[in-house]
Amino acid sequence: MSSGLRPDPSVQRRRLALFGTRGVVGRCRDFTHEALDDWGWPRPAGPGADRGDGAGERSEDVLLLVSEIVTNACLHAGGPSELSLEQRGLRLRIEVADGSPELPRRRPTAGPAQPGGHGLMVLERLAGRWGAERRGTGKVVWAEVLRPGP
Incomplete structure (x- = not known):
């Protein structure tokens, strides 16, 4: 017996199972x-190119x-164990699952010009919203962005 519910065609999903750390990024x-x-997103312009529309x-x-x-x-x-x-x-x-229940927290950095320790700042600047939640014995860190207009 059918419930009459149909998948929403405006929703598209992709999942990638992951193992280890080598080459995963x-x-x-x-x-x-x-x-x-x-999904028809505009392509990045590439190094040194200027599309003009951003x-x-x-x-x-x-x-x-x-x-x-x-x-x-x-x-x-x-x-990570999965990218969704x-x-x-x-x-x-964007969701990234891993096996650690420890939620992200700011870590001390040597300074804004020094490498390392800036991941959460990047999330805050680029994502419209982001967060983390425990799932099972691990967690998922997620970020949301809006698609650019036509």
Whole structure:
């Protein structure tokens, strides 16, 4: 017997199961880039190029958010177990699951010009919203961004 409920065609999802830390950031960026292409997001302009409309910058922001969240899972949680992307209308939600129940927290840094310790600042600047929640014995760190207009 059918419930009469149909999947919402404006919702698109992709999931990538992950194991370990070697090469995982690059795999996640490639996976995300392919999903954004398939979903019709503007392509990043590339180094030194100027599109003039800034639309590709939002795609680049998404790739940077994925890199930061996955890198943090590698550094602080033994590596991610899954990357999930969900586009619902104009909103894209990025989720990275890992096996550590410890929620993200700011760590002291040597200064804004020094490398390391800036992952949460990147999330705060680029994501419309972000957060973390415990799931099972681990957690999910998520970020949401709006798709650029036509």
